[in-house]
Amino acid sequence: MQVKGATGLYNTNYEGKADASLAALEKYDLVFVHVEASDEAGHEGNVNLKIKTIEYFDQRLVGRVLGGIHEKVRIALLPDHLTPIAVRTH
Secondary structure, three states: OOOOOOOOOOOOOHHHHHHHHHHHHOOOOOOOOOOOHHHHHHHHOOHHHHHHHHHHHHHHHHHHHHHHOOOOOOOOOOOOOOOOOOOOOO
16 A cells, blocks of 8 residues: 555654555455654664654554554554664664
8 A cells, every 4th residue: 555655764654554554454354564764763873763753653653543443453563673773773
């Protein structure tokens, strides 16, 4: 699915990704959403930005999805790899 404003960075359209996820759940049994923002903040070594992107992910994407689900589902929140601030790489 294409989401308008999905940038792969800190200014990505979290709400658009959440809304697209909710729409996809109406049609599909499994929905995968990729969010790159906290990984990019780790590459920059910016701890405050990494915290902010995790908060955005939690509040603006996960919170919105949970608020829009009206049936029993399972949700898994999984990283694809670590990007420690001190190391700035995988």
